[in-house]
Amino acid sequence: MKIAIIGGGAAGVMAAAAAYETDPSAEILILERNDLLGKKVLISGGGRCNLTTGLRDIRTVLSRYPRGDKFLTKAMHKFPPEAVYAWFESHGVPLKIEKDMRVFPMSNNGEDVMNVFKNLFKTAGVRVMLKKQVTEVRKTKDGFAISLKNQDSPLLVDKIILTTGGQAYRQTGSTGDGYTFAQSLGHAITALAPSLSALFTQEKWVADLAGVSVENAALHCHPERNEVKSKDLYNQKGPSASSGRQAVQGPFIFTHKGISGPAVFALSSLVAFEQLTPTNPLTISIDFFPDRKLAEVLEGIWFHVTKYPKKSLGKVIGAMVLKSIAPRLCLAAGLNPDSIAADCSKKNAERLAQTMKGLVLHAVARAAGDEFVTAGGVDLKEVDPSTMQSKICPGLYLAGEILDIDGFTGGFNLQSAWATGRLAGESAVSI
Numbered sequence: 107m108k109i110a111i112i113g114g115g116a117a118g119v120m121a122a123a124a125a126y127e128t129d130p131s132a133e134i135l136i137l138e139r140n141d142l143l144g145k146k147v148l149i150s151g152g153g154r155c156n157l158t159t160g161l162r163d164i165r166t167v168l169s170r171y172p173r174g175d176k177f178l179t180k181a182m183h184k185f186p187p188e189a190v191y192a193w194f195e196s197h198g199v200p201l202k203i204e205k206d207m208r209v210f211p212m213s214n215n216g217e218d219v220m221n222v223f224k225n226l227f228k229t230a231g232v233r234v235m236l237k238k239q240v241t242e243v244r245k246t247k248d249g250f251a252i253s254l255k256n257q258d259s260p261l262l263v264d265k266i267i268l269t270t271g272g273q274a275y276r277q278t279g280s281t282g283d284g285y286t287f288a289q290s291l292g293h294a295i296t297a298l299a300p301s302l303s304a305l306f307t308q309e310k311w312v313a314d315l316a317g318v319s320v321e322n323a324a325l326h327c328h329p330e331r332n333e334v335k336s337k338d339l340y341n342q343k344g345p346s347a348s349s350g351r352q353a354v355q356g357p358f359i360f361t362h363k364g365i366s367g368p369a370v371f372a373l374s375s376l377v378a379f380e381q382l383t384p385t386n387p388l389t390i391s392i393d394f395f396p397d398r399k400l401a402e403v404l405e406g407i408w409f410h411v412t413k414y415p416k417k418s419l420g421k422v423i424g425a426m427v428l429k430s431i432a433p434r435l436c437l438a439a440g441l442n443p444d445s446i447a448a449d450c451s452k453k454n455a456e457r458l459a460q461t462m463k464g465l466v467l468h469a470v471a472r473a474a475g476d477e478f479v480t481a482g483g484v485d486l487k488e489v490d491p492s493t494m495q496s497k498i499c500p501g502l503y504l505a506g507e508i509l510d511i512d513g514f515t516g517g518f519n520l521q522s523a524w525a526t527g528r529l530a531g532e533s534a535v536s537i
């Protein structure tokens with residue numbers, strides 16, 4: 107049996123490894139347009155490759171996928187994060203789990219991850235065909251015909267595993283070609299949108315705080331406008347303090363034009379299909395004390411104000427939040443950060459507490475072109491979650507980001523590529 111894997115990214119190489127490990131006699135080809143495998147894997151995690159998560163409870167892991175969680179259940183049970191961890195270690199890559207539960211190679215070098223496949227394919231019966239850009243895929247009577255750029259005769263195979271990825275970071279080769287191939291084989295593609303991106307804000311003052319990072323905050327977005335689910339990035343706690351509203355919780359950073367970082371990426375993922383424009387901005391409020399009630403924050407302010415009445419209000423507040431952020435919070439509350447603390451009335455302290463529990467920003471755009479993943483993809487109703495085989499076109503298997511699955515940052519997107527890729531590879535040689 108001849109199986110062609112179109113796209114040698116994370117899902118494609120794992121599908122090839124799984125197909126070989128399941129049936130070493132199968133003839134497996136990887137067609138990759140680049141001159142190397144896994145270009146995106148190599149740049150992932152800033153070159154360190156956050157290849158999966160250290161979380162072990164599958165339900166918790168699945169809660170990190172705003173889209174595709176139900177579909178992923180079977181693949182995830184078959185190849186959960188701990189199995190991914192064990193698989194890479196057994197193939198010679200020692201791993202580590204960091205404080206925030208992200209998993210990296212001990213070496214901090216993403217190349218080690220791709221070297222596993224390079225070495226495996228050298229000895230295994232997997233033929234890696236680089237610089238092979240697929241231009242068309244057709245169903246034939248017995249299998250599939252694959253047309254390649256600058257090649258006259260099509261390649262004939264029995265089965266196809268389509269792993270061309272999404273269309274984020276197009277310079278890595280993932281340009282969305284696979285959507286056209288899937289469509290030509292009868293599949294529907296859902297609406298596509300960038301996900302996991304930084305946000306630009308209407309408030310220009312953010313530039314003054316560029317580079318300042320906050321370890322833990324809850325970001326809420328306007329509930330009437332966005333129907334989003336609450337997600338807590340690292341903890342298993344429910345929505346944060348000002349509950350009842352929609353929130354994500356985790357670290358974030360101010361940038362020259364807005365906000366970025368894990369909590370912002372998660373929020374951007376939840377509102378991936380929302381329009382963000384200067385005339386229709388997304389209202390975000392930032393709770394700097396997600397684990398404290400408003401009354402407790404007010405008590406804290408009052409304690410500091412009365413303890414240091416001669417200091418400036420900005421300085422006094424700087425004892426509660428980062429020094430660089432304190433003056434901005436005072437200004438947002440309509441107070442002068444240079445005024446002396448003694449002049450701060452109870453009413454003003456209340457305003458300040460409210461601002462600390464809900465600094466309002468307006469997101470007017472996503473940082474274009476630097477999103478990490480594409481939300482949307484091949485309609486999951488048309489794919490069998492137990493095998494990854496198409497329900498529309500027998501012999502076609504799909505895996506990875508081409509599917510309508512996307513997760514938060516933290517190793518969840520690669521985890522889903524490994525899990526669906528593995529299942530597709532195993533199924534393609536078994537069914």
Ligand SMILES: Cc1cc2nc3c(=O)[nH]c(=O)nc-3n(C[C@H](O)[C@H](O)[C@H](O)COP(=O)(O)OP(=O)(O)OC[C@H]3O[C@@H](n4cnc5c(N)ncnc54)[C@H](O)[C@@H]3O)c2cc1C
Nearest residue numbers: 113115116117139150151156240271279506507517519520
């Ligand atoms: C900057 C960045 C950092 C990231 N960091 C992380 C991280 O640390 N952890 C994490 O979990 N996720 C991360 N992600 C997301 C993750 O890398 C992707 O979700 C994952 O690589 C998707 O795997 P895939 O195999 O489906 O697609 P891809 O890895 O995109 O692979 C698709 C492959 O198909 C090839 N291809 C496409 N069209 C054709 C064609 N016509 N002919 C031949 N070949 C073709 C492409 O060249 C590519 O090699 C990051 C993404 C980016 C952009």
